[in-house]
Amino acid sequence: MAFDYDKYIRPGKLPHIWCPGCGHGIVMKGLIRAMDSLNLKKEETAIVSGIGCASRLPGYLDCCTLHTAHGRAAAFATGVKMAKPEMNVILVGGDGDGTAIGGNHFIHACRRNINMTYIIMNNYIYGMTGGQFSPCTPTGAKASTTPYGNPDPGFDIAKLAIGAGASFVARGTAYHAAQIDKLIAEAIQHKGFSVVEILDDCPTTYGRRNKYRSVVEMMNRLKEVAVPVKAAEKMTAEQLEGKILTGVLHKVEKPEYCEEYAKVLQRAQAAK
Amino acid sequence: MAKKVAFLQGNEAAAHGALYAGCRFFAGYPITPSTEVAEVMSAELPKVGGKFIQMEDEIGAMAALIGASLTGVKVLTSTSGPGLSLKQENIGYACITEVPSVIVNVMRGGPSTGMPTGPSQSDVMCAKWGTHGDHPAICLVPASVQEIFEETVRAFNLAEKYRTPVMIMPDEIVAHMRERIVFPEPGELEVVDRTAPSVPPEKYKPYDTSFGDVPPLAAFGSGYKFHVTGLNKMQDGFPTTKAEIVQAEEERQVRKVEANKADIMKWEEYLCDDAEVIVVAYGSTSRSARFAVNEARKNGIKAGLFRLITFWPFPEERLLELSKKVKGFITPEMNLGMCTGVVKGCIEGNAPVLGIFRVDGEPINPGQILDKMKEVK
Numbered sequence: 001m002a003f004d005y006d007k008y009i010r011p012g013k014l015p016h017i018w019c020p021g022c023g024h025g026i027v028m029k030g031l032i033r034a035m036d037s038l039n040l041k042k043e044e045t046a047i048v049s050g051i052g053c054a055s056r057l058p059g060y061l062d063c064c065t066l067h068t069a070h071g072r073a074a075a076f077a078t079g080v081k082m083a084k085p086e087m088n089v090i091l092v093g094g095d096g097d098g099t100a101i102g103g104n105h106f107i108h109a110c111r112r113n114i115n116m117t118y119i120i121m122n123n124y125i126y127g128m129t130g131g132q133f134s135p136c137t138p139t140g141a142k143a144s145t146t147p148y149g150n151p152d153p154g155f156d157i158a159k160l161a162i163g164a165g166a167s168f169v170a171r172g173t174a175y176h177a178a179q180i181d182k183l184i185a186e187a188i189q190h191k192g193f194s195v196v197e198i199l200d201d202c203p204t205t206y207g208r209r210n211k212y213r214s215v216v217e218m219m220n221r222l223k224e225v226a227v228p229v230k231a232a233e234k235m236t237a238e239q240l241e242g243k244i245l246t247g248v249l250h251k252v253e254k255p256e257y258c259e260e261y262a263k264v265l266q267r268a269q270a271a272k
Numbered sequence: 273m274a275k276k277v278a279f280l281q282g283n284e285a286a287a288h289g290a291l292y293a294g295c296r297f298f299a300g301y302p303i304t305p306s307t308e309v310a311e312v313m314s315a316e317l318p319k320v321g322g323k324f325i326q327m328e329d330e331i332g333a334m335a336a337l338i339g340a341s342l343t344g345v346k347v348l349t350s351t352s353g354p355g356l357s358l359k360q361e362n363i364g365y366a367c368i369t370e371v372p373s374v375i376v377n378v379m380r381g382g383p384s385t386g387m388p389t390g391p392s393q394s395d396v397m398c399a400k401w402g403t404h405g406d407h408p409a410i411c412l413v414p415a416s417v418q419e420i421f422e423e424t425v426r427a428f429n430l431a432e433k434y435r436t437p438v439m440i441m442p443d444e445i446v447a448h449m450r451e452r453i454v455f456p457e458p459g460e461l462e463v464v465d466r467t468a469p470s471v472p473p474e475k476y477k478p479y480d481t482s483f484g485d486v487p488p489l490a491a492f493g494s495g496y497k498f499h500v501t502g503l504n505k506m507q508d509g510f511p512t513t514k515a516e517i518v519q520a521e522e523e524r525q526v527r528k529v530e531a532n533k534a535d536i537m538k539w540e541e542y543l544c545d546d547a548e549v550i551v552v553a554y555g556s557t558s559r560s561a562r563f564a565v566n567e568a569r570k571n572g573i574k575a576g577l578f579r580l581i582t583f584w585p586f587p588e589e590r591l592l593e594l595s596k597k598v599k600g601f602i603t604p605e606m607n608l609g610m611c612t613g614v615v616k617g618c619i620e621g622n623a624p625v626l627g628i629f630r631v632d633g634e635p636i637n638p639g640q641i642l643d644k645m646k647e648v649k
């Protein structure tokens with residue numbers, strides 16, 4: 001029997017705003033399958049986003065949904081989670097939202113290791129505003145504000161998250177759709193701040209300018225560059241040149257923020 | 273039983289007022305001269321099961337505040353000028369999404385880093401016009417430690433009642449001075465909680481105006497699922513660009529405060545009945561003004577004090593009435609004429625408005641106000 005996405009889709013809110021060929025919808029389906037596999041209760045789940053095409057995702061889900069300001073999802077979500085730790089809190093957003101304007105909130109959510117899951121849809125570009133370069137746009141690539149090629153070096157989101165203290169970091173791609181739900185489900189189950197980067201595509205503003213003739217070509221690129229971490233262990237440095245690791249990249253046990261704050265309450269009340 | 277009395281600093285009183293009002297969440301970022309509010313909250317909140325978080329910056333603090341408020345708790349943040357500038361982004365978000373929140377902003381010299389330890393009253397315009405777009409504004413300007421406590425309680429009540437951010441703006445002098453304060457007993461001051469929905473979850477709309485201009489607000493995690501966005505929204509919370517809906521919703525948001533001015537506005541008239549010259553003042557400046565008025569009366573000058581307790585909404589109608597029978601107004605303030613401009617704007621040219629402006633980090637003293645009175649002919 002085909003999977004029933006309607007269970008988590010908000011009645012009457014489709015069609016979505018995304019362009020044909022946009023990878024964000026693939027990620028949303030993966031998230032829904034993950035939520036379903038864990039049987040997350042919709043009224044006990046908050047989906048929080050910033051601003052951008054990716055950040056429109058919460059509106060389509062039948063949960064407690066919070067579409068905030070550009071880059072601020074992690075900070076809003078921290079407030080929700082701190083105030084109500086029993087809620088499942090899932091953040092979604094784009095590469096620009098999370099790593100440029102929201103970079104500070106992102107690294108501090110990682111550092112606190114607060115029990116939330118952050119799904120970053122990395123299409124290498126500011127899609128919503130028409131294709132300006134983001135901190136994840138590859139050097140040399142064309143964007144509407146890099147007509148002569150992008151001079152900026154890009155961020156490695158996974159390394160950034162690990163360096164900042166996230167206790168679970170995974171990466172998948174929109175091409176490997178069947179893996180997305182598994183990565184997200186594992187991230188949600190992990191206690192601590194978990195980051196799932198999904199490489200996807202923006203055919204409308206990135207593909208067009210960077211000589212991808214079709215969405216299929218963009219998807220094929222994802223297929224070609226992705227190497228599962230397990231497979232990479234057996235590969236040489238030359239073989240790994242230009243490749244991107246996928247799967248669970250980092251998973252450690254660390255004190256979780258809300259649990260640590262619960263201890264603060266205990267100490268304060270004992271001292272009273 | 274005798275009431276609890278203490279010798280408290282203004283900032284400490286703000287924190288205790290918040291706790292009295294039932295505040296259970298604080299998010300902030302340290303900044304002089306407001307930090308004591310955060311310090312007291314970090315110590316007191318965990319004792320009563322509340323949460324305190326020091327965020328990475330003021331943008332994040334205001335964001336966390338709104339997130340927490342959406343789970344149904346009463347929330348407070350505190351800051352000062354540079355932090356207020358950063359909070360403006362999400363103050364606008366709280367306005368359009370109609371999420372109750374209380375912001376203490378202790379006024380220090382500006383713009384920018386300005387004079388971190390010097391008093392000022394130059395953020396009063398920022399309270400109304402700091403965030404972009406049309407939006408409601410409530411700003412309280414207490415003048416004593418006791419009043420900071422009481423007005424903080426009222427700030428929470430207004431935030432909850434009207435589903436909007438409320439600012440309390442003591443100047444640095446009021447925030448840092450120490451005075452005797454008598455703690456109200458529990459139940460002595462009114463404490464208002466936001467209206468929870470009366471309809472079942474499947475019928476709930478976060479902006480359902482069939483319940484009036486201030487629709488009930490459900491809490492995340494209480495069985496209600498709903499959408500919150502900073503985009504212009506419809507009654508069900510989802511974005512719209514439909515002209516007539518956007519117009520109506522924008523007007524309603526502002527009307528929530530404008531139509532309830534009588535409930536929100538507060539001021540004190542001291543010796544204004546027969547006054548020929550009225551000093552319009554607020555915060556610590558109003559204390560110098562009261563002294564000056566008393567001195568003037570001793571010298572046979574019919575002076576009065578009109579002390580603002582809410583700066584926004586501004587008591588325009590009352591000042592217009594008074595302007596018809598006075599020879600002039602004096603508006604001392606620690607900025608270059610912010611209140612002065614507002615007074616001029618509402619009295620239809622009925623009387624001269626003479627400002628006294630200081631931005632040098634020094635308070636306005638009674639002598640300056642007395643001297644100015646002599647210019648009113």
Ligand SMILES: Cc1ncc(C[n+]2csc(CCOP(=O)(O)OP(=O)(O)O)c2C)c(N)n1
Pocket residue numbers: 051052053054055070093094095096097098121123125126127128129134202
């Ligand atoms: C404070 C602020 N600055 C700029 C913008 C304009 N803006 C909207 S979306 C966006 C970029 C979004 O890019 P990304 O997060 O990568 O999402 P995508 O659209 O690519 O999915 C920008 C710059 C804004 N909404 N708010």
Ligand code: SF4
Pocket residue numbers: 017018019021022023024053054123127128201202203204205
């Ligand atoms: S502009 Fe790009 S990111 Fe936005 S919906 Fe279209 S394809 Fe997706």
Ligand SMILES: [Mg+2]
Pocket residue numbers: 094095096121122123124125126127134
């Ligand atoms: Mg993007």
